[in-house]
Amino acid sequence: MSATAIVTDSTAYIPDDLVRKYGIHVAPQILIWGEETIRDGVDIMPAAFYERLKTATVMPTTSQVTIAYFHELFQKLAAEGKQILAILVSSKLSGTISSAVQAKEMLPQAKIEIVDSLSTAMALGFQVLAAARADEAGKTFARWPTWLEAAWRIPESSSPSRRSNFCTAAGGSAARRVCWARR
16 A cells, blocks of 8 residues: 555546546535535536536536645545645646645645646646556655656657646646645
């Protein structure tokens, strides 16, 4: 069993079988639909969301994963002796990174790395899966920052298919940058 716990958020849209295979922890984004607060991927699944959207008179809005959720998850994983690698939705799109950083600050003894993916959807999901596969291959936690920075540093001359393997096709040069939220 790995000593590293990989965490992402529900905007990654990683198929359930891969979430289970790699033991990825998925923090739910929050949907606000009228007076109702719904956890993405927990209280509502994509098919039900789109079905409900067809007849909705009020459009949903979203909110980031809460600080409390991240704190509880990080605390549980740290208590299990895990080192935590959280790869999350772009800070340019959501406050999720901020929530995770604030939760990390509440657990100074825990080993937590927070990565701003600078992307969302499966572009984020592919980054998480690359990390999960690297973890499975035995990459050590201490080497994560170096490994991830190298993994996303793909030459411009590379073919689009090679670049997309590291989630750069959708985001260009910005997607190759990895921002470490260390405070």
